[in-house]
Amino acid sequence: MQKNRKPGMSKVFDSVEGIKSVDVEYPVFSVNKEFSGSVSLLIKQYEFVRIFAAPVEKELGVKCWVMQKNGVIIYETDSGQIGLNIFKDTLCKDYPGLILLGKRMVKEKNGAGYYTFLIHGTDRAVRKEAVWKMIHFFNNDWIVVVYDEMSCPVSHEVSTKAK
Numbered sequence: 001m002q003k004n005r006k007p008g009m010s011k012v013f014d015s016v017e018g019i020k021s022v023d024v025e026y027p028v029f030s031v032n033k034e035f036s037g038s039v040s041l042l043i044k045q046y047e048f049v050r051i052f053a054a055p056v057e058k059e060l061g062v063k064c065w066v067m068q069k070n071g072v073i074i075y076e077t078d079s080g081q082i083g084l085n086i087f088k089d090t091l092c093k094d095y096p097g098l099i100l101l102g103k104r105m106v107k108e109k110n111g112a113g114y115y116t117f118l119i120h121g122t123d124r125a126v127r128k129e130a131v132w133k134m135i136h137f138f139n140n141d142w143i144v145v146v147y148d149e150m151s152c153p154v155s156h157e158v159s160t161k162a163k
Contacts, residue, residue: 049075
C-alpha cells in the first residue's frame with residue numbers, strides 16, 4: 001500500500017483475535033491527491049463469501065467451496081473443511097483425484113472435472129462433479145468451485161481412501 005497506492009487484500013491468515021481473516025486495504029488521498037494513508041478492514045472471509053454463496057447454493061441445489069491458489073480452503077458449505085489445504089492436509093492426501101483437480105484449477109482459469117471426497121458430516125466418500133472459475137480482485141485470485149455430490153457409490157478404484 002505504501003509503495004503502489006492501490007487497493008489490496010491479504011491471503012487468509014489467523015488474526016491476533018484468533019479469527020481466520022483477510023485484510024482489505026484501500027488508499028485514502030487528500031483533496032490535493034496526496035496519499036494520506038489507508039483504510040483497513042479485517043474481514044472473516046467465510047462470512048464474506050457466505051453472503052454471496054448461500055443464496056446460490058439454495059437456489060440451484062448445489063454446494064460451493066472457494067480456494068486460494070496455495071490450496072487453502074477459505075469457504076466451504078461444510079464449515080469443518082475451512083482452513084484445510086488440499087495440497088498439504090493429511091485428510092486430503094487420501095484423495096489424489098482432489099489434489100490433481102486442485103492443481104488443474106490453479107493452472108486453468110475455469111473448467112469442469114470430477115473428484116472423490118467425503119460426504120458432508122460422514123466418513124464416507126462420494127464422487128463429486130465440479131465446475132470452477134478463478135476470480136481476480138484487488139491483488140488476489142480465488143478459485144470458486146460449485147459442485148454436486150453424485151449418487152453413485154465410490155469403489156476402491158476411484159478412491160484410495162483406506163477402509
